Amino acid sequence: MWPSLNIQIRKHIAISDKDLEKASAFFAYRKFRKKQFILQEGDICRFETFIVKGCCRTYELDEKGQEHILQFAPEDWWAGNLYSFLTETASTYTIDCLEDCEVLQISKQGLEELYGELPVMERYFRIIIQNAFIALQKRVLTNLSKPAADRYKDFVEKYPQIENRVPDHQIASFLGLTPQSLSRIRSGFRK
Amino acid sequence: MWPSLNIQIRKHIAISDKDLEKASAFFAYRKFRKKQFILQEGDICRFETFIVKGCCRTYELDEKGQEHILQFAPEDWWAGNLYSFLTETASTYTIDCLEDCEVLQISKQGLEELYGELPVMERYFRIIIQNAFIALQKRVLTNLSKPAADRYKDFVEKYPQIENRVPDHQIASFLGLTPQSLSRIRSGFRK
DNA sequence: CGAAAATTTGACATGACTCAACTGGAGTGG
């Protein structure tokens, strides 16, 4: 029923067409326009969101009102605030759309029922989170060990599809830099 | 059979004594002395390691031979290199013991068999990784948004049990600072 | 006690930030 999600699931687990069909029923299709919020700071994150089309970002504001981007989520990525979702507490993160988006959403109750009905889906989410965790560990180490210019180079190599569709100042925020610093890095510090 | 692991598991899932007993059989008890390696860079991570007693650290060396500490693991924490473990490729991380340690280890094959025999253990590991992922996201955001002094303060508040048993220069490494900078932060920048 | 490791301190260098101004393109409305 949702081809892109089905393909993504089958990248990680073996599952029958019938079970996949069953799983599909737990997801709701929804569209968001560019700049709309998928999740607003202060709200409880009621859904985990799979991006079918478009690209969104998760960010947090600091005391000074500065945005710090935690994640970009283009096609086939998951977005959400897992902590808020699991504990049903107010989110400190905001998720908004950088482009018009089509998504699939599953609620907490839906996910729990899905786990009960199809235990293999618990494996799917374990693997997804495992991979996200591994990637995040690398990001932490890169932030600790590499200078800004190298981090930018790594980012461009690793996520060319993001680099090409997201404005530079947002990439700067993701990397923990000011737009000015990134601009100077891009210009290659020629003096 | 392994009380501390049993207690830890029951913090996250409901499981019968009998099943817990079954699960125990998949773990091997092992001791390491202070400074011994649980995992060396270049080796394949063959086990996920639960710390029963003691404290270890996971770190990576950069091109200049500088250590960057990814994680401390005291009692009831898991240590390992998930990527190396899952893909059976050489680890870029090293894990060594900051104190004499007692641990429980499970191999990849063992873990897969455990998932097969007791699917609820897949839930346990999903939850563990989920929590680790959530914590790591917070760390990324803290690194992006807060100055060194605040990060140190947060660390001390969050992990007093680690701060008290680990040398300062290792905490500095975890926070992405030089020992000198941490020392100045600790002295409160009094001039 | 003595050696090694950890921590502190000082002087200086540097990467990244801040503030401010400027440039150039993408809409928008007259």
Added chain:
DNA sequence: CCACTCCAGTTGAGTCATGTCAAATTTTCG
């Protein structure tokens, strides 16, 4: 089709946080 505005990006000058290098001091531990 042109002014006008808005936003992203660039550039310059000065500042600040943190790093580097070196040395002194304190602590740890065999």
